[in-house]
Amino acid sequence: MLRRKLNLPDSPRNVLSDRPGNSGSVPGYELGEELEMLHPHGFGWTNEGETEPVEEEREEVNVRTRVNKDGSGPNLKNFLEEDEKRSDLEYELIQEEINLEKLQRIASTGIPDGGSLRATTWKLLLGYLPPARDLWQKVLSENRLKYSKLKDEYLLSPSRLSSGEKTPSLDEHGDGPLRRRDVSDEDHPLSLGETSVWHKYFEFTEIAEQIDRDLQRTHPDLKFFSSSGQKKKTQESMRNILLLFAKLNPTTHYVQGMNEVLAPIYYVFSTDPVEENAANAEADSFGCFVRLMSDSVDHFCQQLDNNSSVGIHSTLSRLQEMLKVNDEELWQHLEFTTKVNPQFYAFRWITLLLTQEFEFNTILRIWDSFLSHPSGVQDMLLRVCCAMLIHTKSRLLTGDFVANLYLLQHYPQVDIEYLLQVARDIIPETSTIRVSLD
Known part of the structure; x- marks a missing residue:
């Protein structure tokens, strides 16, 4: 009903990958606006001849992209990396035709704060803006x-x-x-x-x-x-x-x-x-x-909860299978020893796209990786969820049902860049046989 009403593409998760020569716009529901020039404090666009707007005081939500081993903040190397990344994004976003594959690669490492970089990039990655700048x-x-x-x-x-x-x-x-x-x-x-x-x-x-x-x-x-x-x-x-x-x-x-x-x-x-x-x-x-x-949206549809091919139960089964492929020992412990059903913790992880598990600044960083993943948001989401389990393996293997459930429902602070790297290295589930949740 939703796709029919707004004429959305039948396969939105492919919007990031099958785009050579594609304008990226969605028939019947399109958006865009032209970029202007680079500004010293960020990337944006405005109408020609307008004075630059006075920026109102805003709450800053800074995304920390690196955490040193000793827990201290970013060092000079990190700042230089951020500056280089900002320059790369700004350069990509002023091209007449945006190279979406290159944009994905840059955004997957984290979009620097400030200016319009994240807003513009997210719109492109979601297909809200087409790759051709003259159509924006x-x-x-x-x-x-x-x-x-x-x-x-x-x-x-x-x-x-x-x-x-x-x-x-x-x-x-x-x-x-x-x-x-x-x-x-x-x-x-x-x-x-x-x-x-x-x-x-x-x-x-x-x-x-x-x-x-x-x-x-x-x-x-x-x-x-x-x-x-x-x-x-x-x-x-x-x-x-x-x-x-x-x-x-x-x-x-x-x-x-x-x-x-x-x-x-x-x-x-x-x-x-x-x-x-x-x-x-x-x-x-x-x-x-x-x-x-x-x-x-199928994750929110109660009628599909018990569907074997779609719905939240099917996605939870995919997560179990992914964990089994990547760490069978941990899968065995959660599945049979402590019997911590993924419905108790991963239901919220998946339906809310991890927005309740981390601080807001970290959510923005994670979403940079979600939206820029070539296989779509859901694939990267499951990879991150699997990485979250593997990252806490030592504590999970020594915990009982109560301890493990509490840990997974109150996920600890982590080095988010390390966690995302683990997620990128995850082997996707390969079996067509779904693990039973009953």
């Missing part, structure tokens, strides 16, 4: 307009539509005068008919309330999501995105945790120093969120 302005404009029309169609209450209003409010649910001549018996607010526009509107009230509750709990430790000045705007935009997603995907609707998956995307796009991009962060975040979710 057209693609972005079309998709931002399309998002605005979708909001008008699905998020405005019938009374606001009849009165001609175009701006939805976070707290209003259909108040406002209705002209009687415009209201049929079928479309009266008290109508119980299943085809009534009001019935369809009110059936999402409970979902909207759940979204609001979840947004209140989204990264309360970060000012971006919790400060009084930014909080209302952030929650309203994220609420619009999640509610619109739920209405466009009636099989899944909204499932608790989707807010956590949206948060990194919305943060990265909202903190883009280019004013025009930050102002359109809601529309851009929706487009990228849809693309990301189209590769994992």
Whole structure:
């Protein structure tokens, strides 16, 4: 339903790999905007002739890409590596035709903070921007307009539509005068008919309330999501995105945790120093969120939970098989000795893309690797999950059920670069026989 409504590609996970000569745009739902010149403090684009916007004070979330053996911070070598990486990315992003394979290789090692580097790169890796830079302005404009029309169609209450209003409010649910001549018996607010526009509107009230509750709990430790000045705007935009997603995907609707998956995307796009991009962060975040979710939406669909080929149980089986191929001793210990079922810990790892297991800055670094992996997000996600198990092998082998479950539900701090290197070296599962979870 979601792919049909937005004309998404049938195989979103191939969006990063099968692209030679492909514009990278998605038929029926495209976005883009033209890059300008390099700025001394970052990469961005703006309209010609405009003065450079004054950057508002923002909360910095710095990603530490290296941790020394003694636990100290990055050294001079690391800073030089970061500077070289920044230069490589900036050079790639000003090419008339972006080399996506090269962009993947650079991004997989971590995207430097600051400027528009991460926002622009994520949009390219998710297929939201096409490789051809001269199409960016057209693609972005079309998709931002399309998002605005979708909001008008699905998020405005019938009374606001009849009165001609175009701006939805976070707290209003259909108040406002209705002209009687415009209201049929079928479309009266008290109508119980299943085809009534009001019935369809009110059936999402409970979902909207759940979204609001979840947004209140989204990264309360970060000012971006919790400060009084930014909080209302952030929650309203994220609420619009999640509610619109739920209405466009009636099989899944909204499932608790989707807010956590949206948060990194919305943060990265909202903190883009280019004013025009930050102002359109809601529309851009929706487009990228849809693309990301189209590769994992089956994990949120309860009807597919017990499906042998799709759904979360199938993915958990893949993780077990991957662990067995890479470390059979650890697999045996978890599977038969302590009987720590992956549903107890990896369900959350996989459905929320590890957003609950690490600090926010580390999440951004991990997602650089997720989005840039040639085989897609889900493949790299399973590799990282498997690496997380192998990385804690010594503690898991000496632990019982309770100790191991606690460890995996409260994953310890790690050198993230080392963990990602382990993940890249993981051998993918090769057997077609799935390990039973029963």
